[in-house]
Amino acid sequence: MFERDRLNQIPPLVGMDDRVKDIFRTIVESYLSTGDPVGSRNISRALPISLSPASVRNVMSDLEQLGLIYSPHTSAGRLPTEMGLRFFVDAMMEFGDLSNDERNAIKRQMTSSHQPDAGFESLLTQASQMLSGLSSGAGLVLANKQDQRLKHVEFVRLEATKALVVLVDEDDKVENRLMTLPKGLPASALTEASNFLNAHIRGKTLSEAQKEIEAHHVELQAELDDLTAKLVESGIATWAGASEDQPQSLIIRGRSNLLENVTAQEDLERIRHLFDDLESKKDFVQLLELAEQGDGVRIYIGSENQLFSLSGSSVIVSPYRDGNQKIVGVLGVIGPTRLNYARIVPMVDYTARVLSSMLTDPKRRFESD
Structure with missing residues (x-):
């Protein structure tokens, strides 16, 4: 599923003990949940072990020196950096699997509204719309136009x-x-x-x-x-x-989701630039090129690979294949860096497999995996 192939780009936390891991995990999970910085007092209360706010601050200082967290304002709490998010996703996050109900829901949405004789783009649009609804982000499907029949x-x-x-x-x-x-x-x-x-x-x-x-x-x-x-x-x-x-056909659904809970002017500016890039299809060719380098879900956080030309957005994508097992496009989710990675990664992975199966045999009705 998710390719953990980027750990060599993260500074190793030699001797990271459970106390440090718990504090770092609390900071990241708080950010993913609320988007707000968290302070030492709240971290101390949330830890599974008894630790004073002063001790928490000492650990936070070490994490900050390693470049994994930062303080957005003087005397404020801490947020993970992009590098910290990358380390957490690659080394610490546990990716579960979808339940049978979730899998069946995805298959129903992909198949119930799509007729076997409907066009290829209709199927891609359905996949993009479904991913948008399930993730609360923007659903993305990119296809190679030369593969349209x-x-x-x-x-x-x-x-x-x-x-x-x-x-x-x-x-x-x-x-x-x-x-x-x-x-x-x-x-x-x-x-x-x-x-x-x-x-x-x-x-x-x-x-x-x-x-x-x-x-x-x-x-x-x-x-x-x-x-x-x-x-x-x-x-x-x-x-x-x-x-x-013009080798790609790009379908984006759920752009309005990206505007929810946006209050800061800098966030509005980031979304505006993202919309500009989506309109111009800028840098999307990279997604197809990167997808062809290997199987599985890939995660791009913030400014990595300069996708969309700015920091502040994350992309979770997986390739899908035709009946000859040739990669013909990618699908996924675009959203803020505090996406629910643990939930969206298996969702994107499974949707890509369902779409691949439908392209292999459009008349197939899927059984539970």
């Missing part, structure tokens, strides 16, 4: 040497790409090229369609004249090249 291609002449390549995917989304036509191309060639492509690409991804056309090169030359054959090859290549410039 094709339904229809058509060439529409605009002028003697210009045409649109019109492509429709299985979600009935239409995209147009401008291309240059070979000189002397008759009007009938546009129809013949469309028919040939539609006979070979329906139900295939863009990359599969390109391979299909390449595999039928001899047949292409035999069935069509030279100009029409060139139109078929250049038409699919034109659309593929445009898709490579």
Whole structure:
């Protein structure tokens, strides 16, 4: 599930005894619960052992020197730093599993409102909406557009040497790409090229369609004249090249959740920048690249990897796969750094597995795991 592969980036707490662990855990768990700094007196009362506020302050001083906690104001309580949160998540947090009821609820939400013949994007939207509702954060689903399956291609002449390549995917989304036509191309060639492509690409991804056309090169030359054959090859290549410039389809649901309980001006500014990045899809290509490096849930806290270009937001994501076990996208949750990691990590992991199963066999009705 969650890959604990970042511990080497955290300063080892050599000789950390139970007293230090309890104090550090109390500070972090208080922050995750309330978002507020906690002082030595309240920590002393919350500890399972008897320890004076003065002793607690001594330990807090050591933790602060290690860079794991900090004081937001003079004489205030303490909050975990991003590095402290990372250490806690990697080394101390216990990730439970979902109950059978929670698993069944996720499967019901993913399957009950999704028909087997519905489009791919409809399924992704449902996953994003569900994650938003369950996490109280924003649900994110990112897909590789080249993995969306094709339904229809058509060439529409605009002028003697210009045409649109019109492509429709299985979600009935239409995209147009401008291309240059070979000189002397008759009007009938546009129809013949469309028919040939539609006979070979329906139900295939863009990359599969390109391979299909390449595999039928001899047949292409035999069935069509030279100009029409060139139109078929250049038409699919034109659309593929445009898709490579915008390789992702991004679905975000529950952005309003990010504005709840935000009071400080700096938090509002952070959310504004996050919304800007979500609109521009900035840095999201990193999520696909990082997902392909290994299985399991990955957690990015604050400014790590410069996702969304600012500190203050956390992302929990997991890859999902198609029927060939190829990673075709990621899904997850975006929220403040005080997300409920212990609850959201298994939720994201299980949702990714359900989505992968549905992409493998859209008609499958899931049994309890």
